[in-house]
Amino acid sequence: MPIDDQALPMAVAPERPRLQLDRWAIAATVAGNALEFYDFLTYSTFAVYISHAFFPTGNAFVSLLLTLATFGVGFVTRPLGGLLIGAYADRAGRRPALMLTITLMTVGTLALVVTPSYASIGLLAPFILILARLVQGLALGGEVGPSTAVLLECAPTGRRALFVSWQPASQGIAVLAAGVAGFALSTILSQQQLAAWGWRVPFALGLVIVPVGLYIRRRLPETLEVTGSRSSTAVLSLLWRHHRRPLVLAITIIMCLTVSTYATGYMTTYALTTLAMPASKAMFASIANGAVMAAGALLGGRLSDRFGVKPVMILPRVALAILVLPAFLLLLAVTTVGVLVFVTALLTLLSVLSAVATTAALAEMFPNEVRSSGVAIAYALSVTLFGGTTQFIIAWLIGMTGSRLSPAYYVIFTSAISLWAMFKLPQPSTVIQ
Numbered sequence: 001m002p003i004d005d006q007a008l009p010m011a012v013a014p015e016r017p018r019l020q021l022d023r024w025a026i027a028a029t030v031a032g033n034a035l036e037f038y039d040f041l042t043y044s045t046f047a048v049y050i051s052h053a054f055f056p057t058g059n060a061f062v063s064l065l066l067t068l069a070t071f072g073v074g075f076v077t078r079p080l081g082g083l084l085i086g087a088y089a090d091r092a093g094r095r096p097a098l099m100l101t102i103t104l105m106t107v108g109t110l111a112l113v114v115t116p117s118y119a120s121i122g123l124l125a126p127f128i129l130i131l132a133r134l135v136q137g138l139a140l141g142g143e144v145g146p147s148t149a150v151l152l153e154c155a156p157t158g159r160r161a162l163f164v165s166w167q168p169a170s171q172g173i174a175v176l177a178a179g180v181a182g183f184a185l186s187t188i189l190s191q192q193q194l195a196a197w198g199w200r201v202p203f204a205l206g207l208v209i210v211p212v213g214l215y216i217r218r219r220l221p222e223t224l225e226v227t228g229s230r231s232s233t234a235v236l237s238l239l240w241r242h243h244r245r246p247l248v249l250a251i252t253i254i255m256c257l258t259v260s261t262y263a264t265g266y267m268t269t270y271a272l273t274t275l276a277m278p279a280s281k282a283m284f285a286s287i288a289n290g291a292v293m294a295a296g297a298l299l300g301g302r303l304s305d306r307f308g309v310k311p312v313m314i315l316p317r318v319a320l321a322i323l324v325l326p327a328f329l330l331l332l333a334v335t336t337v338g339v340l341v342f343v344t345a346l347l348t349l350l351s352v353l354s355a356v357a358t359t360a361a362l363a364e365m366f367p368n369e370v371r372s373s374g375v376a377i378a379y380a381l382s383v384t385l386f387g388g389t390t391q392f393i394i395a396w397l398i399g400m401t402g403s404r405l406s407p408a409y410y411v412i413f414t415s416a417i418s419l420w421a422m423f424k425l426p427q428p429s430t431v432i433q
Contacts, residue, residue, distance in 0.1 A: 032216070033171070034173040039105055040105070040136050045283075055118065073133045078380035079377065082381065085145070087372075094150045097146040098146050101140070101146075105139040112129070113207065144375060148359060149372040150220065152363045153371075160364070161309060166301075167359055175289050243366060246362070256317065256417065257418070258382055265289060266390070275331075285340050288341040314354070320347065321416065323346065
């Protein structure tokens with residue numbers, strides 16, 4: 001049968017409209033994702049002040065541990081969010097799932113803003129705080145899968161890793177925003193004002209941006225190929241029967257990514273509590289972390305598209321495992337803002353380069369029909385087991401052993417395990433659904 005030459009242009013005609021959809025996919029994903037991570041991670045930035053408001057035990061170390069444990073509570077519902085919202089996104093579509101996550105995050109953040117302190121309402125205050133963290137964890141557990149799927153499925157051939165890199169880049173934007181807010185408030189307000197009410201201001205600012213995020217996400221293109229034809233149970237059953245091995249590998253690999261992410265995210269608290277730096281200087285760690293995470297993520301995407309995801313996944317992780325101990329030794333020997341920023345930036349860059357390549361590789365391992373649930377569940381389970389406990393474990397190790405190098409040792413240990421899984425990971429296909 002002869003080929004109709006006139007039909008060929010019809011197959012490629014929609015190129016310009018698709019570019020517009022791609023831009024909206026990036027805008028909608030980045031805006032909502034950054035907002036949700038901002039609300040979630042701001043808690044870590046202001047952990048010291050939240051501990052005074054909700055856990056006044058009389059012992060600063062115990063109060064900090066209780067606050068970091070509550071930070072970890074936000075990870076308990078992440079697997080549930082990954083299961084329910086991830087499967088919902090593979091059944092009903094990416095757009096309704098992402099609208100749901102931003103709504104849930106808003107509810108949790110609002111509770112943080114308006115809940116009185118322990119001094120005002122007693123035990124009810126930490127109880128509400130825990131409930132708010134559980135709702136936030138549910139939202140964030142369901143956010144990563146659909147948002148990553150949208151970015152990958154809207155991406156042009158040869159630019160998939162770059163598009164996916166906007167996922168961790170949006171997290172970097174969130175960290176940067178939290179750091180800038182922390183620096184501004186610690187500069188403008190006194191320590192007493194920060195402890196009394198100033199820590200609530202960044203959460204309130206996040207709520208102001210919510211209407212913009214909702215508006216943009218309503219215009220998000222739908223990338224799920226077939227919607228509404230299966231139950232969530234069928235989606236999860238298909239994932240477990242046919243994609244069990246990549247799911248296990250993904251959980252193991254994400255372990256080191258989340259540990260190093262939350263270890264670098266802990267640098268502000270580390271500078272405040274372990275290095276005894278003033279808040280106005282310690283907040284520069286969060287600013288450096290966020291700025292380098294955002295810029296490094298996009299760099300990682302370009303490198304992955306050019307050289308392949310496996311080299312960019314493995315080599316920076318090896319470098320991080322080698323350099324993390326000397327970096328902390330340098331920081332302890334020369335405790336200045338400049339060295340704090342340098343160490344935080346170096347560790348963040350190596351971590352995010354590997355994270356971007358990993359995210360792209362894992363997303364390509366799952367087909368369209370289970371991609372959201374596969375990525376969401378792997379991410380949520382690993383982050384719950386390891387990310388939710390990282391800052392608590394680091395603080396506990398420092399307190400119990402007296403070794404201020406505990407964060408470095410923990411990063412090295414988890415990196416060694418995840419590197420094994422990275423080598424086992426098959427080379428992602430170049431053509432995906």
